Amino acid sequence: MFSCKTYEYINIAQEPRLRYVVLAGLINVSVCPNCGRRAAIATPFIYSDPDHNLLAYVHPRSDAPEDARLLILEKLREVYKDAATVRMMQDEESDEENGGRQVDITPAQARELPPLQVVFGLDQLNELINGILTQDEKLGRIALNTQSRNEAERGQFHDILRKLASEMDCCIEVEDLPDEYTVWLYGSRRQISAFMRELAPKG
Incomplete structure (x- = not known):
């Protein structure tokens, strides 16, 4: 038995090296400390690179069936569409009920969010990333x-x-x-x- 680290959210602005972990095919891969065998962990994740205006939802399976893809796309569309009305918690304690202050994301701020792209499989993500890099x-x-x-x-x-x-x-x-x-x-x-x-x- 051993533990390994997996990512559900990758922000390149905060951890630039993770771009190359992804491109090298090492993201969400566990390595057995005893025999060295590698196994990919099928965890969906969000890939965010604000400097390149890239925001992507990455489904790990490139062979996901069409009906599953459509369901994922519909769910994500609903979530992303509601971004303008989402309430986000801030660290400051100013409200006894929730321990923080709620701030609305305005429609203008929502429009500044990069378009959410949905990709299936790391190969597709790598193509997307390589297309925006110098x-x-x-x-x-x-x-x-x-x-x-x-x-x-x-x-x-x-x-x-x-x-x-x-x-x-x-x-x-x-x-x-x-x-x-x-x-x-x-x-x-x-x-x-x-x-x-x-x-x-x-x-």
């Missing part, structure tokens, strides 16, 4: 590996790259094989290119 923003990746079989050395190698990925707002994926230990680093092409230049021999 060449420098698109997915870049690099593999770094060691042939050491020493667990301590592999652990140190992993820790260094994990810290580096965190500083660069990138994500990592590990391939742990008996003869080779590989860490993939995923990020924007601009970030990965800069990293590769740092690794290049000087002189």
Whole structure:
């Protein structure tokens, strides 16, 4: 038994690295800590990228039947249409009944929301994301590996790259094989290119 993290809402403005977790096909994927086997968790999620005016509801199954798709679309249309009248809670405590202050979203604010797109499957989402990114923003990746079989050395190698990925707002994926230990680093092409230049021999 082990636990894993799943996402139901992804906001790229708050966590930019998640764009590349999605593009690398690693979102909502569990990895067994014992055998390394991977399994996709079929969790629908919202993908929001305000800087690119993208808001999408992502259904994990690209093979969802047509009647299920129509039902999902109708439900989402109703929810999104009601956005102008939704009441949102704020943190300030000014109302004894609900512990907060209610604020109406005006029709003007609702019109500023990006159109909600509905996609079925990560492949369709990736096409959507790649269609709005510049060449420098698109997915870049690099593999770094060691042939050491020493667990301590592999652990140190992993820790260094994990810290580096965190500083660069990138994500990592590990391939742990008996003869080779590989860490993939995923990020924007601009970030990965800069990293590769740092690794290049000087002189």
